[in-house]
Amino acid sequence: MxxxxxxxxxxxxxxxxxxxxxxxxxxxxxxxxxxxxxxxxxxxxxxxxxxxxxxxxxxxxxxxxxxxxxxxxxxxxxxxxDFHDGDHAAMTVDPEIDLRxxxxxxxxxxxxxxxxxxxxxxxxxxxxxxxxxxxxxxxxxxxxxxxxxxxxxxxAVEDQSDSGSFAAREPVEPAKSAPERVDVLRREWSGMTDTHQFNILIRRLKMNRLGAYRIVGAPFVRPLSVEAVPALIERVQAEGAGVMIFVGNQGCIEIHSGRFEVLKPIGPWLNVMDPRFNLHLRGDHVAEVWAVEKPTKRGPALSVEAFDAEGGLIFQCFGLRPEKGGDAAAWSALVAGLPVLAEAAE
Known part of the structure; x- marks a missing residue:
């Protein structure tokens, strides 16, 4: 109250x-x-x-x-x-304002x-x-x-009161795995032809994203260290790599497709301060990082994904597709060079 x-x-x-x-x-x-x-x-x-x-x-x-x-x-x-409405999902599809x-x-x-x-x-x-x-x-x-x-x-709506009631905040769902179904997860992961099939797969297996990553193993995922996040931002900027970075919450996902030009870290904040694109990331909130590869009809979709200590997704970063000006080989090499989790490297 x-x-x-x-x-x-x-x-x-x-x-x-x-x-x-x-x-x-x-x-x-x-x-x-x-x-x-x-x-x-x-x-x-x-x-x-x-x-x-x-x-x-x-x-x-x-x-x-x-x-x-x-x-x-x-x-x-x-x-x-280019707005597309829908009862369950809507989107704008624009080179700059790209929303789900x-x-x-x-x-x-x-x-x-x-x-x-x-x-x-x-x-x-x-x-x-x-x-x-x-x-x-x-x-x-x-x-x-x-x-x-x-x-x-x-x-403008009829109710113009200056107070209101709000529901309790929904807790972040922690990692949810089903180890007894890991063989099914691996088999059906291998057969995907579109990244959107992933969410359907893990829901059917009673898992969530982070829970699936924790059990599926190589060659599908690779655990990275938390230092991989600043390293990713710095290398994307230094190499002029074209990326798609997805940042959002339960109601909206906003996507930047392009490069990182001006980096200005301040305290715990990792900042990209480009003229028409800004990113502000609390590096100290990053608790888990994964390199993830999913098969698609157009070739592997390789992402770097960061989660907080409660299991909440902070961001996903993919390489731009070749038809959008990306370089799949360069992106793969960039991700391969990111620091791995110490336990995984032993």
Whole structure:
């Protein structure tokens, strides 16, 4: 239960000046409660469903799209194009704003206007039932303000209260294996023709991603050390490698396809600070790293995947496909050169 009134939360927001995410963590409240407290004071509750929201977002023109989990934030500048709606999954397919959305988690939506030193900052913010951020869209200097006003008018909901109730946060599912089915896992893994078949396979075998990786063994997976993550970022940048990095949460996955140009590590944060792409990764949150190979019709799909101490997926990184400008041999060599887990090397 939220022990703070909306007035308390607005005051603390004004006094804090930092990231709402960090303030919410310190106060022990959902981040969405901080945004809800601003309804009537710069924020408007809106319909959060992608099928209604994203067409209006596309009309905004160039914006910044932000998706995060507890350990990693991805930010991409571009326009929402080529939207495909669906009851269970939706997507935008664009060279810059490339998203996979799962509408049942798009529960609380807000259009937010906040005065700052550079003028009014505008954003769309979407949260799940527990009040955790699913996706945020920040307007830029060239964004269409008439389209913004149309979005707020069209999507404003009847309930404009400045407080709300939130569900308990779902715990992260720990690694789930079924060792007695490992032979089936290996046999059917070998027969895959598309990476999307993997999730169907492990669900049927009553496993999850990390649990399957822990038992399947070579040649399907190879355990890497946590030092493999900074090494991966540095080598991708140094070699000019083209990659696809997937960062997300239960409601949204955002994808960057391209290179890493400017690296700026700060304390525990590993940062890529490119003009239209930023990545902010808490290196100290990485607990397990795996090199994973899945067969497909177009050849092996090789990824590096990082997990936190609770078993939550932080990111997945693949080499760009050759038809997209990638070099499969160079990517394979880059991954082969990453530091392995000490126990695996013995």
């Amino acid at each position: 939220n022990p703070y009134s909306p007035e308390d939360l607005r005051r603390r927001l004004a006094e804090d000046g930092g990231r709402p995410y960090d303030l919410a963590e310190r106060l022990g409240v959902p981040e969405a409660a901080l945004v809800a407290a601003q309804v009537g004071h710069g924020a408007t509750r809106i319909d959060a469903l992608p099928g209604r929201l994203i067409p209006h977002v596309q009309a905004l023109g160039e914006v910044m799209a932000l998706t995060r989990n507890r350990s990693c934030v991805i930010e991409k500048v571009g326009t929402y194009n 959305m799962f509408p049942r988690h798009w529960v609380h939506g807000f259009a937010v206007e906040k005065a700052g030193d550079a003028g009014i900052r505008r954003s769309v913010q979407v949260f799940d039932a527990a009040g955790d951020a699913i996706h945020k869209i920040h307007l830029r200097e060239g964004s269409d303000l008439a389209a913004w006003q149309a979005l707020v008018r069209a999507l």
